[in-house]
Amino acid sequence: MDEVTAIRQLLAKPPPPAPEVVAAARARLERAARGTGTPRWYAPRRPWRLAAAAGAAAAVMAGLITAQVIASGGARPAGALTVRELAYRAAAAAARQPAVRPGQWVFWREKTGGPGCGTDCGTFHVWTTADSQKAAWVYRGRIVSLGHGPFVGQPLPSIVPQDRGGGWAVGGETGKIPVSYADLSSLPRDPAALGRYLGQLSLPHRRGWGPPAAREFTIIDMILTSYVMPPRLTAELYRALGDIPGVTVNDRAVDVAGRHGVGFISPALPGGGNMEIILNPRTYRLMGDDLLWGPRHRLLNGTAILQKALVSGPGVWP
Amino acid sequence: MTVTAGLAGHSETDATVIEQSLAEPERFAAIFERYFSQIRQYLARRVGTKIADDLAAEVFVVAFAQRQRYDLARDCARPWLYGIATNLAGAHRRREQRRYRALARLDARLVSPSDEDVIADRVSASAAGPALAGALAALDRGDRDVLLLVALADLSYAEVAESLGIPYGTVCSRLNRARRRLRESLGGARQARDR
Numbered sequence: 001m002d003e004v005t006a007i008r009q010l011l012a013k014p015p016p017p018a019p020e021v022v023a024a025a026r027a028r029l030e031r032a033a034r035g036t037g038t039p040r041w042y043a044p045r046r047p048w049r050l051a052a053a054a055g056a057a058a059a060v061m062a063g064l065i066t067a068q069v070i071a072s073g074g075a076r077p078a079g080a081l082t083v084r085e086l087a088y089r090a091a092a093a094a095a096r097q098p099a100v101r102p103g104q105w106v107f108w109r110e111k112t113g114g115p116g117c118g119t120d121c122g123t124f125h126v127w128t129t130a131d132s133q134k135a136a137w138v139y140r141g142r143i144v145s146l147g148h149g150p151f152v153g154q155p156l157p158s159i160v161p162q163d164r165g166g167g168w169a170v171g172g173e174t175g176k177i178p179v180s181y182a183d184l185s186s187l188p189r190d191p192a193a194l195g196r197y198l199g200q201l202s203l204p205h206r207r208g209w210g211p212p213a214a215r216e217f218t219i220i221d222m223i224l225t226s227y228v229m230p231p232r233l234t235a236e237l238y239r240a241l242g243d244i245p246g247v248t249v250n251d252r253a254v255d256v257a258g259r260h261g262v263g264f265i266s267p268a269l270p271g272g273g274n275m276e277i278i279l280n281p282r283t284y285r286l287m288g289d290d291l292l293w294g295p296r297h298r299l300l301n302g303t304a305i306l307q308k309a310l311v312s313g314p315g316v317w318p
Numbered sequence: 319m320t321v322t323a324g325l326a327g328h329s330e331t332d333a334t335v336i337e338q339s340l341a342e343p344e345r346f347a348a349i350f351e352r353y354f355s356q357i358r359q360y361l362a363r364r365v366g367t368k369i370a371d372d373l374a375a376e377v378f379v380v381a382f383a384q385r386q387r388y389d390l391a392r393d394c395a396r397p398w399l400y401g402i403a404t405n406l407a408g409a410h411r412r413r414e415q416r417r418y419r420a421l422a423r424l425d426a427r428l429v430s431p432s433d434e435d436v437i438a439d440r441v442s443a444s445a446a447g448p449a450l451a452g453a454l455a456a457l458d459r460g461d462r463d464v465l466l467l468v469a470l471a472d473l474s475y476a477e478v479a480e481s482l483g484i485p486y487g488t489v490c491s492r493l494n495r496a497r498r499r500l501r502e503s504l505g506g507a508r509q510a511r512d513r
Contacts, residue, residue: 003500006450007469011363016355017371025358025375029350032379033343112416160448169448171415171455273409291413293372300369301413 080251086262086279087242093284094234100310102131102181106228107309107318108154113256114290114301121256123306126154127314130228131181136314139168143315146170150177153225153303177222178203184223184233191239198240210270213245217266221275221289225303228310241277250297253278255288257304263290265297273300332395336388346385349395350378356396357403360471365410366417373410377403392480400471401481404463411459418451453503457496464489465496 081089100106109125128135132150136143137157146155147170156171178201179187188194198219199212210218220237223229229237241247246267253263255278262284266275274297276290290302309318330338332349339346358374365373380402381395388398407414454462460482467478475493479486 003450003497003504004465004469006500006504007454007465010450010454011466011470013359014362014367014370017358017367017374021358021371022354025354025371025378026347026350028375029346029378029382032382033346169452269409270405291410293369300410301416 081249081262083247083249083264084242086249086264086284087238087240090238090241090279090284091235094238095231097231097234098310099230100130100228102129102133104130104228105311105313105316106130107307107311107316108305109307110154110288111257111304111306112156112301113304114299122158124156124158125307126157127311127316128154132177132226133181134314137168138315144168145314150181150226152177152222177226178219179223181227181229184227184229187233187236189236191236191243194236194240195243211267213247213267214269216244217241217247217264217275218269221266221277224277224286225289225305228308250276251281253290254299255304256290256299256302257288257306259287259304261287265292276302278304331393333388333390333393336385336395337390339382339385343382346378346382349381349399353396353399354378356471357399360400360466361403361407363470364407364417364466365414369410369413373403373406376406380406397473397477397481400467400473400477401483404467404482408459408463415455418455449503450500453500457499460484461492461496461499464492465500468493 105127106129107125107127109123111121111123113121124137126135126137126146128149128151133148135146135149135151135155137146138144139157139159144157146157149155158169158171160167160169179198188197195216196212199216201215201219203215203218220241223237224234241264244267248265250263250265253261253276255261260281261278262281263276263278266277268274274292276292276297278287278289279285280287286305286308288302288304291300292298293300307318311318330348332352335345335348339349354374357377358370361370361373361377364370377399381399384402388395392398457465463482464478467473467481468475473481475489476486478493479489482489
């Protein structure tokens, strides 16, 4: 049997779509054809001044003029944070974290989930170095290396059932983070310059991928969820998030572990969807990230950081 | 627009329908009726049915929005639609890779074909599942897109080139590389089983 046949059998044909699925797709096309309900990632982005003015007008109508209307993300309802406010709170929280060295071991306990997660959802734990060069986990009481990084996010180890050969396997997102840990310290210090720099980097396997704003957000998400950085660098990345055009705040964010948080929602990604970086609403520390879909930002899949702690070595529990 | 049944027997080419849809948007419904099921099937095999239901609908919204750019010299819109679907699936790379790993853990006994040859092939495919799925996940995105358009969408090399907007020679080289890597992984899996 050749490999093409093997693929056809591995990725078996699904049952035909349910009538309501086809009907919903037809209705969506009809809405698009009527010019209403067009997914917003195809809508032209308004100049920021217009967006800000519209936001301000809405606030006047409600008698709730917020003190600050900013370019990125537009106005927010009273009581909610603007994108830049959230970015600066996150930066301040990051700046208070302890210093780390590149080889510092970090314990992670994470949960992957969401309706688009399939059967691969679950909680796992892993140890990585701060620079994501090394990773390990404990299998049958022994510390096992998971190979060399850097890893995008954390490597995802799992036990292979005995009837599938037993042992363990490691998964996780492949690819390459466009900024190496060693290069982090040479990134521009000014948030605007940092944004311009990140926005022009290429994403591995995603040549020509998206406008600079989507690219910048994605790269920052990769860095924040993969590395544990010196506090100053983490703070600068959060500040840069606050300046990305099109980023919005979701003050009703919920991570895949069901915890409530506050999220930065990315500009539309090429091909649809948005990324969300979720922070703890009290401490403003990173809780996880999600991939959202559709105008209502429905969760597709995501990762929640349940525990992250600096430890003295691989296999050492916090 | 009210989407109605497609044109019986495809009496008009896709290019004609798309051209007409520029003035009469409702004509685009015929493209939806002709291809929705197969596009959704392709996406479901890559990213799973739940996401595919949404993505397949999105393919036709995107196609409708981009129909002015359709090359009317091409009678068949199938490669164009698969290209859009492939691009949309690209935003779900992490999800796709998780799916491969999940599939690799499926038990061969869950497959119950009727034909003995098919049984042998499926058992073989299932036994090689972990290696195959792992190799698929490890492929470069461009290589994997080409391979899956050939394997799952039954596109010819020329259609894949049209679909992805890449030269014919690039399709051949990507496909060769992808197949070689999968062969190596399958060979490795067989050797491991034989030991």
